[in-house]
């Protein structure tokens with residue numbers, strides 16, 4: 001959008017840019033085109049634009065995507081946007097992006113997020129769209145330069161800290177370029193920078209307990225100048241860890257401060273203090289009952305054998321709903337041997353040889369969600385190719401969370417409304433484990 005067009009449009013709308021809403025409108029068209037190009041939109045993508053304002057980026061982004069959600073807090077601009085970008089494939093939301101319900105975007109994947117962000121609330125918006133579970137796969141934001149530098153900082157620099165590590169563990173962050181204040185109307189008092197966030201690949205950094213990682217990073221940096229030995233004293237005590245030995249194992253000096261540890265060393269530290277159980281070996285040792293077409297036991301076999309030879313065996317799925325009737329879904333770890341990285345029932349697992357369905361259901365909830373609750377039987381699903389040759393007994397339970405998810409098995413999880421799940425399943429069945437899709441109608445019938 002040209003400077004004169006912005007001035008003219010603001011005058012026609014009788015809008016004076018509000019500092020309290022971080023309103024600085026971009027008037028350099030080449031830059032707008034360049035920022036949008038960094039998002040690498042494909043024709044099937046869903047675009048989310050935060051703070052579209054008068055549409056400086058929107059006009060270049062919309063032609064490149066399938067559909068879009070535009071979110072702005074200023075009602076006057078939302079009205080203008082609704083007139084200018086009216087289309088069936090564009091939803092214009094009047095609201096606060098820091099409160100936006102990102103779960104509603106899962107059925108729209110792949111989702112790419114764009115925004116010349118309002119600076120007063122940038123970090124809240126950033127966390128809203130990058131915290132797990134996030135439907136986004138690529139994000140391009142213009143931010144205050146200092147914030148961009150903190151996110152992309154290297155160890156042992158003044159900018160390196162909590163934000164760098166908490167976002168950097170799951171996202172690759174690249175500071176693409178800085179922008180002078182003069183490209184905006186009105187010119188902000190600070191310099192800006194454009195950053196790109198892309199999701200880290202499986203295995204790019206080791207897995208760890210994410211919540212624990214965040215907690216020790218916050219502890220470690222709560223007083224920057226103090227040594228970790230002191231800052232982590234309580235956690236070291238709780239976990240009976242000896243700092244001298246810990247420092248040696250993660251190859252850090254005993255006198256290290258938080259800023260001296262790289263991301264890899266912080267993850268190693270989290271894993272030393274709270275190890276993530278390796279599931280790969282355990283699962284192959286499990287022994288299951290093999291059953292016939294009437295679900296009668298005919299023998300036993302290892303987990304590997306039943307799957308390799310498509311032998312009928314037994315499993316349970318548990319649907320845990322909260323008080324609002326939303327269903328908790330878990331996203332399976334990317335390291336699972338079966339259905340890695342897809343969404344599944346709240347808890348699910350095989351019935352081990354000699355065990356019953358009911359006791360296994362109670363155990364799976366305990367092991368996968370970390371809570372002890374009673375489960376009610378919902379029904380059963382016959383063994384078929386779609387269930388992986390499992391007879392599945394399905395249960396329902398009620399709990400509002402939060403849950404303690406084992407990171408080696410479950411990447412993340414969240415409650416979703418049943419209508420949203422139905423929309424998501426219809427749009428993207430590939431996002432779900434096939435066994436879950438077989439069991440879901442039993443829950444839907446009940447509601």
Ligand code: SAM
Pocket residue numbers: 021022023024025026027050051052053054055056057071072073074077095096097098115116117118119121
């Ligand atoms: N994208 C436009 C551009 O580049 O010219 C406008 C960018 S301006 C820096 C920030 C925009 O965010 C404004 O349109 C403002 O109304 C909007 N905004 C402010 N607070 C917001 C919030 N909490 N949620 C969503 N949008 C917000």
